[in-house]
Amino acid sequence: MIGSRTFEDEFAYGFDDPIDTVSYSRAVRISGWLVNIKAQPIHGIRLIARNGLWPRRVTRARRKRSRPDIALEFPNVPDARASGFLIETQLRSGRNQISIQVQDEQKRWRTFFSTAIKVLPLDLLEKAGFPNVRDHFADKLQHRRNATEIHPPASESVDGKAERPQFQARRVVIYGTLRSNLFIREVGELVAAGFAELGCETELLFDRLPERENNDALQIVLTPHEYYNLFLLEQVPRKTARELSTNLVFLCTEQPATGWFEQNLRWSCYARAVADINPLGVESYRAHGIRAHHLPLGYHELLGYSGEKPGREIDLVFLGSLTSRRERFFARHTDFLSQRNCHLRFVPLGFAKTELSRSYLPAAQRNALLANSKILLNVHYSDQRYFEWHRMLVGLANGCCIITENCAGYAPLIPNRHFVMVEHDALIDACQYYLDHPDQCARIASAGAEFIRTELRQATGCAALLQALECNDNGTDVEPPEHTISATPQSDPEPAGLPRGLHGTLLERKSFWNALRKDLLNSDGNSSRSVPEKPPPPPTALERQHR
Known part of the structure; x- marks a missing residue:
């Protein structure tokens, strides 16, 4: 989840969406999850907003919302399945100092997250009957903010810290789960078709455990947050899953600053490498010290x-x-x-x-x-x-x-x-x-x-990934394959x-x-x-x- 972390080694929490530091509406909605790692009861969650000399505003969260994904992450915490919460509140114009607190088993309120949100109440224009004027100003302000964003440079990926086994990619095995979304399975079929077009012996396997040894194969996991949560962690302990990850390349499709991206990030530090279909994702993984490559999606007749x-x-x-x-x-x-x-x-x-x-x-x-x-x-x-x-x-x-x-x-x-x-x-x-x-x-x-x-063509992107992986594993340049493009994101x-x-x-x-x-x-x-x-x-x- 967004901002997934632990608090005083007792609570783990995350948010479903980024908490933006600027809001164009006074209405703010924050959803996420929180568990007590030691399986102690939680009696409440609340948000406190302070704004200058105004009295503080306290909003209690709606709790016990179903979160089967968190239950998979914390199988030893009975309350994890109902660990979701939702906070809906109205902030005042200007700078609001936000604190989110949990009431522990002793009914003490403890702050686990703080931030500041600047509210520019353009929603007042819409309520006054000027929605287009509201959109005009919101677009102008958002465009100004976007202009300061950093675009992903075509830089080399971050080397992994651990010594990684080498492989010859004559065989490619892609692992997924049938409980995954059709969209994800389509991406797996497309990538498998690209490797097959290169002449690789390619398999797309569902609900199967990865091989402990590479055996001259490139093993790819189709979106780890689905494969791990919906299949692998139900079959093996987390320690075994970490050991298996060292031979795997994670194929990721999630937008940065989303809960799914953060779930992928948790396991990526154990993987051989990460391959993302979008350069924004590649740059985000690299910013976290993960060795990441760009695997561009491309055309194949099955599309x-x-x-x-x-x-x-x-x-x-x-x-x-x-x-x-x-x-x-x-x-x-x-x-x-x-x-x-x-x-x-x-x-x-x-x-x-x-x-x-x-x-x-x-x-x-x-x-x-x-x-x-x-x-x-x-x-x-x-x-x-x-x-x-x-x-x-x-x-x-x-x-x-x-x-x-x-x-x-x-x-x-x-x-x-x-x-x-x-x-x-x-x-x-x-x-x-x-x-x-x-x-x-x-x-x-x-x-x-x-x-x-x-x-x-999809084969071109697959060839670029093979070339990038071989360069990093061997530490030397290799002869470019017949189908090749830059192994790093293009501007x-x-x-x-x-x-x-x-x-x-x-x-x-x-x-x-x-x-x-x-x-x-x-x-x-x-x-x-x-x-x-x-x-x-x-x-x-x-x-x-x-x-």
């Missing part, structure tokens, strides 16, 4: 629709989990969406998506849907500018024009040449433009599909220019006065369509959204 070519009757499709950020976006744009032939599929949070999940389309049905769609719209899960590689590749492979909000980690793709990238509040304008200009929409889609088929290329008509529209609509005009035009009550932010329940280890 595409194999049936008859449909007529692209659907204007716009969205596939993803329903978070408060996405809920707010789609509720704001119901007028536009209702006038178009859209397929919006929201996957609920809180459980693993398997073949029995009706909300999650199997790969064949999803590919058929995308092959019949003009635009695949991408709205981020959170404020992170994470490039959702698997979703993008599937969309490109099936001939969609992808329109996404600003991202990082998209190299070697070029925005506005292989896909369309605009700011969050310009997404609908971009969709409108490309639906009104079908030739330009088809040109972007065709360029993206052609690029991944010819320049971004993102600059976006190409947008069409003149769309660029002019976005310049005009970007102004404060345009946002104010839209709110005044909607002052007859239309702004009531916007929904208040209602975050989803806290995620668990069984959860996976189609990201």
Whole structure:
């Protein structure tokens, strides 16, 4: 979990999402888990907020929320299964000093976490009937904050401290669990296909224990937070799992600063290495001293629709989990969406998506849907500018024009040449433009599909990983294989220019006065369509959204 740590060797806790130091709303929601490692009772959790001379504000947490993932982490703590908590409170404007406390077995309140949150109450604008003005200022402030972020450099990975056994990667074994999400299993199938294309003897095994010796094989674990929590730790003690990890490369797919990423991080220090599908993930692991490599996802024929070519009757499709950020976006744009032939599929949070999940389309049905769609719209899960590689590749492979909000980690793709990238509040304008200009929409889609088929095959990424692992294990350079790219993340290329008509529209609509005009035009009550932010329940280890 986020910030997962121990407190005075007695409590372990974590948060489901990062606690941002800046909030544009007075409403704050914090969810997570807390256990007493010694299996002593916990009588309460509360948050105390202090702001200048104002009286302190105390909020009790709702407790005993189901957390089967934490029960797997702490099998000797009976209360771990109900260790989840939720705090919902209202902060005052300005700087708030936050303390979160636990009431121990002796009913003493003890602070286990502290931070400061600066509140800029832009939600007041929305309540006053100016949601577009609120979004205008929030986007401006968020853009300014994003400009200070550090992009992942193309640097060498951090060497592991322990001596690691060498191997010859003629055989590749990928381990997963059938209790995992379909999305994760699809990534495993794609990577296995890439290694097979290189000529490696490749196996994708589910619910099987890794080999204690490599036996000239590269052993890969498909997302450790699922494989370990849902299978391995049910089969062997934690000590044995740590010993097995020394021969394993972890294939990770999780966004940094999420609970799943932190769970992977717990085990990564024992692994031979980590391979992440996104350069932002690679840099995050390296920042924690983990030897990490970039394993780019790429094209393989299994990503595409194999049936008859449909007529692209659907204007716009969205596939993803329903978070408060996405809920707010789609509720704001119901007028536009209702006038178009859209397929919006929201996957609920809180459980693993398997073949029995009706909300999650199997790969064949999803590919058929995308092959019949003009635009695949991408709205981020959170404020992170994470490039959702698997979703993008599937969309490109099936001939969609992808329109996404600003991202990082998209190299070697070029925005506005292989896909369309605009700011969050310009997404609908971009969709409108490309639906009104079908030739330009088809040109972007065709360029993206052609690029991944010819320049971004999955075998190329797999070869880069083999080369990087051999270089690190041998301590010397090796002969580059036939399929090779840089073994480290590439810098993102600059976006190409947008069409003149769309660029002019976005310049005009970007102004404060345009946002104010839209709110005044909607002052007859239309702004009531916007929904208040209602975050989803806290995620668990069984959860996976189609990201």
